[in-house]
Amino acid sequence: MAIKFLDWYLKIAIGSAIIGGSMELFMIKTGFYDKVTVLESEKRAWENSPEAQAMREALNPWRNHDAEERKSS
Structure with missing residues (x-):
């Protein structure tokens, strides 16, 4: 078949x-791959910046709460 x-x-x-x-x-x-490489590197640089970390903390203040709760129990 x-x-x-x-x-x-x-x-x-x-x-x-x-x-x-x-x-x-x-x-x-x-030149698509060159453009994507630049955009990805800019994205990673932004994600690791202090401003981005502060923004993540401001948007989700309970992010580390569960981890702290597990450590204390």
């Missing part, structure tokens, strides 16, 4: 590989 549809599976696999390769080539040519 699977042999009957093997040509369809091969066509779908080849078509998918061509589409995926084209997308990767497009992203490389347009």
Whole structure:
């Protein structure tokens, strides 16, 4: 039964590989990965900044409450 549809599976696999390769080539040519790398590094720098940590604490003051409660019990 699977042999009957093997040509369809091969066509779908080849078509998918061509589409995926084209997308990767497009992203490389347009500099997508360079932009994403810069954005991710800026995001990490912001998340580790004192301002971001203060904002996290202000938005969720009970974040460490459970951990302290477990230590005391």
